[in-house]
Amino acid sequence: MGKGKEKNVASKQFRWSKPMHTLLLEILADEAAKGNKPSNTFKPASFALVAKSISEKFGVECVPDHVNNHLQTIKSMWNIIGTLRKKCGFGWDENLRMITCDKKVYDEEVVANPKHEQYLNKKIEMYDEMAIVVGKDMATGSFAKSFTDVVQHDNILDSDLDLDFDDVSSKGKYVASSDSGSTKRSHRKRSRDDSEDGYNLISEKLGEVALALQALNKGVDADHLYQEVMKVEGYDEFMLATAFDHLNGDEKLARGFLVKNAKLRKFWLDNFFKNHGN
Incomplete structure (x- = not known):
């Protein structure tokens, strides 16, 4: 078997757990906010970052091909969600990020497509991150709409x-x-x-x-940025002040930080302190 075929087999055999899936979406959403997603494609360095983070955190051998392969799965999930939202008989709860339907519609859909059950009448986990990573539009709620979307x-x-x-x-x-x-x-x-x-x-x-x-x-309001940075829990005041100084000197980074939800802000700060030796 050639190296190319071995590589493809390895990519298919990699098993993604829910925590791995979550970490992938968090990192790629952060990469998109940094501008590392030109057009609809991430830069190779973003895939490498995800693979390295998953390998280190979960003690597995994850490579960029595994990340790209799973990204295709996420795109399929997103397409199913979009299709269901447009179908007659289905509603959408913006606050809960949930596709809603009555029992009759639910039963008919599950009989026709059993795998769609996971998307119906229950909160879609990581919906906002999926919208940024594979969706064509920015998510609403904790993520701001872009000017183009409006x-x-x-x-x-x-x-x-x-x-x-x-x-x-x-x-x-x-x-x-x-x-x-x-x-x-x-x-x-x-x-x-x-x-x-x-x-x-x-x-x-x-x-x-x-x-x-x-x-x-x-532009970015320095006072607002300072307040948002300083209210993140888990770090001392001097560490957060250092992060604020860094963000305040780069408007693009500052904007990216402000549109993140609390979980993604903490993830960004963890990476920042790790890379800057704090």
Whole structure:
């Protein structure tokens, strides 16, 4: 067997535990925040970092190929989540990060796709990190939306307002109605209230864009950054002050730190103190 085939077999045989899966997502989410994910692909150094961290923490031999292989699995999981969220009969709880459905829909889906059970009516662990690592859009909640995401959302809303009735009905948004004759109306007039609601929603989103631009122009607030760094538990005041000085001198790093949740902030600080000998 050639070296290439041996390498592929080894990649498939590596067993990923839940803690390993969690650590991979935490590290890659942090790498993305640092700008090490140009386009939709991580830099090789990011895969190497994950492999090294998993090898050291769990006492296994993990290589970058193992990381890349598992990343494909995570992409498949993300695609399933996205598909389920769009299906008729399923809802989405933003706070719990959970796909919701009633018992009938649940039973029908599980019978048709048994592996989908793990995504239904239960919190999707590491959802925000998955959104950053393999999703096309930034997650909401503990992670801020990017300016591009907001603009794209606005474009979708704007185009929806001018859809043909046939287009809309084909997507299940409306039920077609017919006249007494055989000719169907191809367009449906929206009521004045519907139009106003649509335009009000667009105005609200444009307001979010304006706020995002203002935040970019203002830069990072040093006082806010200091408060956020100093409230992380588990480190003494001098260590956190050192981390603050480092972040305050690099606006890109500071922004990345501020969008992280508490767990990712602590992970970043652990790496920082390790690399800087504290």
